[in-house]
Amino acid sequence: IYKPVTGVAADSSQARIVVCDVPDKPGVSAKIFSALAAKNISVDMIIQSYARQSNNTNDVAFTVSSDDVEKVLEILEPIAKELQASNVHVNDNIAKVSIVGAGMVDRPGIAADMFKSLADAGINIKMISTSEIKISCLVDKQNAKEAVKRLHEVFELGCGEIAEVKG
Amino acid sequence: IYKPVTGVAADSSQARIVVCDVPDKPGVSAKIFSALAAKNISVDMIIQSYARQSNNTNDVAFTVSSDDVEKVLEILEPIAKELQASNVHVNDNIAKVSIVGAGMVDRPGIAADMFKSLADAGINIKMISTSEIKISCLVDKQNAKEAVKRLHEVFELGCGEIAEVKG
Ligand SMILES: C[C@@H](O)[C@H](N)C(=O)O
Numbered sequence: 617i618y619k620p621v622t623g624v625a626a627d628s629s630q631a632r633i634v635v636c637d638v639p640d641k642p643g644v645s646a647k648i649f650s651a652l653a654a655k656n657i658s659v660d661m662i663i664q665s666y667a668r669q670s671n672n673t674n675d676v677a678f679t680v681s682s683d684d685v686e687k688v689l690e691i692l693e694p695i696a697k698e699l700q701a702s703n704v705h706v707n708d709n710i711a712k713v714s715i716v717g718a719g720m721v722d723r724p725g726i727a728a729d730m731f732k733s734l735a736d737a738g739i740n741i742k743m744i745s746t747s748e749i750k751i752s753c754l755v756d757k758q759n760a761k762e763a764v765k766r767l768h769e770v771f772e773l774g775c776g777e778i779a780e781v782k783g
Numbered sequence: 784i785y786k787p788v789t790g791v792a793a794d795s796s797q798a799r800i801v802v803c804d805v806p807d808k809p810g811v812s813a814k815i816f817s818a819l820a821a822k823n824i825s826v827d828m829i830i831q832s833y834a835r836q837s838n839n840t841n842d843v844a845f846t847v848s849s850d851d852v853e854k855v856l857e858i859l860e861p862i863a864k865e866l867q868a869s870n871v872h873v874n875d876n877i878a879k880v881s882i883v884g885a886g887m888v889d890r891p892g893i894a895a896d897m898f899k900s901l902a903d904a905g906i907n908i909k910m911i912s913t914s915e916i917k918i919s920c921l922v923d924k925q926n927a928k929e930a931v932k933r934l935h936e937v938f939e940l941g942c943g944e945i946a947e948v949k950g
Pocket residue numbers: 638639640641642643644645646664674675676906907908909
């Protein structure tokens with residue numbers, strides 16, 4: 617049978633960092649990520665959503681290896697000050713759970729199925745990021761195993777298809 | 784020469800929809816996207832960032848074809864009411880600009896280069912979403928052409944490598 621989803625992956629080695637309430641104007645993200653790149657910090661997910669209408673600020677969120685968190689906070693301190701960020705928020709208790717598959721592009725219900733299977737397990741989705749062939753959700757670290765098990769069942773993947781690799 | 788970025792794409796056929804201030808608890812995203820899937824609406828990007836600490840609500844943002852906006856608003860109306868969303872915000876003046884390349888994974892500076900080239904052109908980044916091999920930014924529709932031109936230069940792509948396809 618044809619399966620739109622061909623793999624499930626979980627990665628609990630990362631931490632989420634959010635630079636909160638930065639000005640939503642050109643150059644701000646360039647400043648944040650250039651500073652990190654200059655110190656050779658590898659960033660995995662980058663997520664920026666809708667700007668708060670009221671004061672035209674926005675939050676820039678990203679994930680890095682948990683091992684890099686201290687270094688990242690040092691690098692960001694002067695940048696956050698300069699940008700007048702309200703806070704640099706760190707959450708180390710996260711896991712990225714992803715489903716992958718080239719067949720997802722034309723099937724509208726795949727994301728809904730993923731979200732439903734996490735909801736049925738009582739798992740809160742802390743962040744979402746998608747591309748054509750991959751949907752990633754951040755969940756609390758303690759939910760990663762249960763999430764992978766549920767996704768494995770919902771998308772009918774044989775045991776061999778769980779890729780417990782970095783997502 | 785080895786190029787980490789192998790293509791630039793722009794897609795101006797989409798609109799961004801944000802369901803604002805929904806409860807940040809399990810099942811909410813499942814409800815929103817199941818309703819859309821039931822009516823066979825194809826969703827492209829889905830982005831949910833960090834929950835506002837104050838009242839534990841969050842915004843769920845996604846993009847759909849501009850042709851589907853009216854249908855989507857009809858489908859979401861009862862859902863937004865049930866979830867007590869503060870607003871369903873539509874922005875039709877957007878373009879998704881993406882860079883793709885399998886070589887990006889191990890190079891920390893690629894995202895920074897992309898953001899810098901948009902900043903140098905005075906282009907504001909309205910949303911960001913990444914995967915290992917792709918970085919997508921939403922910009923105002925009128926900036927799409929300039930963004931693609933700048934990215935083409937920064938990543939030294941020959942003219943033939945611009946993929947003006949749906950990103
Ligand atoms: C918030 C940040 O992304 C800003 N909009 C920028 O373009 O850099």
